Structure formats: structure tokens, C-alpha cells
Amino acid sequence: MSTAMWTVIESPIGPLRLVEQGGAITAIEFSPFRDGVRPLGAEGADHPVLVAAAHQLAEYFAGDRTEFDLPLAPAGSAWQRSVWAQLLGIGYGQTASYGEIAARLGKTNAASRAVGTANGANPIPIVIPCHRVIGANGTLTGYAGGLERKQLLLDLERDEDAALF
Structure with missing residues (x-):
């Protein structure tokens, strides 16, 4: 399994930590972040999936995006x-x-x-x-x-x- 990459972006609802693994978004976390919940891997603000997620979230908060087009891989039952x-x-x-x-x-x-x-x-x-x-x-x-x-x-x-x- 590939190492997770993450970045933190500013948003109108507080900082958001975006987490990518294997080419897909696996988490968006609200601040305050609960470090230690999952291994985060390396900071990777320039990772293409994280860049796309940050851009689309900025468009959403600006009222310019109503649907997201991101690869998603939520872990769950x-x-x-x-x-x-x-x-x-x-x-x-x-x-x-x-x-x-x-x-x-x-x-x-x-x-x-x-x-x-x-x-x-x-x-x-x-x-x-x-x-x-x-x-x-x-x-x-x-x-x-x-x-x-x-x-x-x-x-x-x-x-x-x-x-x-």
C-alpha cells in the first residue's frame, strides 16, 4: 500500500487537512486535527490529487462548484x-x-x-x-x-x- 500524503488548506469553516493515498482522497479532516488517529505519511501540497481537491474545495466555498470530480477511497465497512x-x-x-x-x-x-x-x-x-x-x-x-x-x-x-x- 502506498504511503499517504496530506496537506492543510484554509477554508471559511477552518483549516481542513486533505489526505491522499493510492491516488485517491481518503480523508478530509476538520481542525482541530486528531493526530495519531491514522498514520499520515508525508506532507505533499504539490501532489496532483491534493492540488485538485484544494482547487475544487475553493471553488465550492466560492459558490462556483456544485459537484466534485475527485477520486475517492473512503475506508469503511x-x-x-x-x-x-x-x-x-x-x-x-x-x-x-x-x-x-x-x-x-x-x-x-x-x-x-x-x-x-x-x-x-x-x-x-x-x-x-x-x-x-x-x-x-x-x-x-x-x-x-x-x-x-x-x-x-x-x-x-x-x-x-x-x-x-
């Missing part, structure tokens, strides 16, 4: 990857509830908690848009980056004239 695949189907500016995601996976509403757990374990937030999943009653629920960040991302996507960057 089969269940987690199935949930994350569903998240990629939630369009820019749209939201879905945990129960709706469960239904799309052929599960009952009782699987909502399992969807929430998988959603919270998403290693590539923003690009795999876990911020677009909300409670059944339309309220914001947990977000690994904090509810303030989640609200900022949703506001950016709802307002055509918004730009955070």
Missing part, C-alpha cells in the same frame, strides 16, 4: 460505504433525512440510527456530503465538524449568491 454512496446522490442544495437514506437502502425507518452512525463516520465530509442529512423533522442533528459548520455549508448551498470564500 460495506454498510458504511453503502450509506456514503447514497450521500453522493443528495444533490447540491438538497437534504435528506436519515430515514429517507435507510429507505433508499431498502431498510425500514428503524435503520435510521445505523445510517446516522455511518454518516458520522464519513471520512470525506463536504465531498461526500454528510452535511446534507438532517433529522426527520427538518432539524440539524449531529455533525462531526459541529453544527455551526453544518449550518454554514447548508446555507452556502441554499443561497445562489452566497460564497464563503
